[in-house]
Amino acid sequence: MSSGGRRPQSLQRRLLLALLVAAPLLWAITVGVATDSAQTEVDEMFDGELIRMAGSVHGALSGIAAKGELTEIELKPPALGGTGAAKMEDMALAAWDADGKPLLYDPEGARLPWRRDASGFVDMTLDGISWRVYYQQAADGRWCVAAAQRHEERDELIWGLLSGQLVPWLLMLPALMLALAWASRRALEPVRRIAGELEGRDAESLRPLPLGETPAELLPIVGAMNALFERIEATRQRERRFTADAAHELRTPLALLRAQWDVARNTADPAERAHAEGRLEAGIARMDRLVSQMLALSRVEAAEGLPRHRLVDWTPIVGQVMSDTLPLAERRRIELGCDWPEPPARPLPLDGDPALLEILLRNLVDNATRYAPEGGSVTVVFEPDALRVENDGPPLAPELLQRLGERFRRPEGQAETGSGLGVSIVQRIAVLHGLQLSYGARADGTGVVARVGRGGRVGAEG
Template identity: 55%
Template structure:
């Protein structure tokens, strides 16, 4: 169901409910006002009859109670709609002995109640009456003035009908106006949908927010933020694809050339040498593809797959085992320095697999470019960790370019893809950590530090 139709349904359902509630309140208030009006008239009529009883009291004892003239016959209908019919009124007077002294009509006789005073609701001949009893000051007589309740209800409903009829007549106009107002109010939503529907797949321009309604601005801000993230992701993917294509072109060409050398080798010795060089090329391609796939996976996400407390001894053992063969080949001594007893090594919540890859790349980079027969140390403290190696210091320009994709300093004897530090930096960023490089304390070697600040 569309938003416009849903709003119209809600309005069409809620409007009658609210209207009905208002009608009930109006009926109650109108009934109170009408009752107050007619109760006042009944009190006034009873007091007027009491004031004129001096002549009636002079009637002979035992005589038939007189009937007031002018009230027995049907009155002429009033020209004003809603007036009470005089036939709905009745007056009666009793003396101190309970004898009926005066009555204004013969059809309905109000009951005598010696101790009654004030208003009493009665049912006479199947009709509801409201009767006002007025005692004389000295108990000489009792005056009763009654009126049919139906007459009051009829007046209430006539008043309400006169007010409701205009509303009923304009109800179709009101519904049409509500439908127009809803459609007009939702016009910006339709305009936004039309604009987005007409865009091409690569059109990620922000949607203008200046002229948008206040209610749509949070939605537009979220959409524009999503567009920016998608654009950034696409830019990373394009850059990654271009870099990967460029870097794979050279090793593949070298591999094809080495394969041609293997096929054209004249002797066994030459063949074995060519096969050894081909195996090295295969190892390089395998390492490059593996790191490309890992970097692609890291670039495609902005959050950690899962986060648990990090068990650093397990991760350190795994990372050192992975670089142990390279360290033995280059006669590099690996060392790990833990904090003093009782101190926790760099408490952290994170993804163990990604952090293991980060440690492996830092150690591999340090071992690969450290001088042979030197050492590489991994140090932990309460605020972070550091990986350092010995050897000649790097220039400030070389330090600044560390972590740049596919960048390897000139004159390196060891093979590599230039992606290890890029992977480490991306893992650090996902854990909201900072990876920095600087020279050692004595100005020699390179130190990679990982910390939360």
């Protein structure tokens, strides 16, 4: 494995990094929202206090005016310690007459400017200090009152409230990360368990992974892996069966070929040599057919679905199959024929693989030609939902019908060579196309009929 590639990042590390980024981000958003809300609440509270303070001064000035002439009043700060924990410099109070002459003020209020037309809240900066000032004019215009508070006092209250949330959160952040690391490790434990299960297996172990304690998020992956194990095991079984069948079936033809070759090579009798050469040629033909059939069976059994789909045109398929079977039919004097449905009916409309269907039809026609009585006939009959291949042979016995499709099994007493694989090949191709293969006799009880179609059975099947 190349050492230059980047090391894959673990799911646990990715999760922790995501949480490490997301948690402070969400917290910052929460702090922003809380700060805005606290700012609004604090402003409402202190603005109300300023309004009440200004109203109280108005009431006091009205009482003084009722008794006599207004005079300048300077409010002195209380004695040291008389205010408790209050900071009097954060507040200011002042009043002026209609001409701007001070009527009432405290040490901080003396800084406040008189504004003839000012009314309501005004934010201003005095000597580098930011203030929030509330101006209230008398109804008759005889005086103006201003109550003010530093913005710093409000900010201290807001940050004092928020620090009660910020500091504990920051102190708990390491503990939170440790808790998240532990939780993520626990959550990913099934992944490590599955990995350990797979690492501990040998190459021959294809048993399915247990699903009992698998989390729902991993079920699709584990299910897909189990399905893959099943397909691999099925493929291995097919390969083993194919190898065993090939070894078994090729042993006898090879021994016969070797024996005939020895006879042909060592005999001096021309007649005996010609006979051995004939047997040798027949053995080679049998081996050629056997190997071809075994390769075809291996191909169709390994297929999990059709390699291609298209509407099948049966005309070229039938023409090729008849051409391939013609030498055998001429040697046995078999008449080949094909019955097509009357237009506008179509012969077995089907989406499928023409190459596989040609193999299917060739095996059916070849078998029917080999096992038909010499001088008989073989007919391919197309129907709207099926095709039939018929010959004039004697009906098959019930026990033979039950064993059709067993590999390398051929009826006893046959003079024609064969491999015993044709029916197995036809069955597999039919299944791939959603069709069924059945054998039986004609409706009148004569002949042998092989039917491939969408459901249904041959009528007189034993």
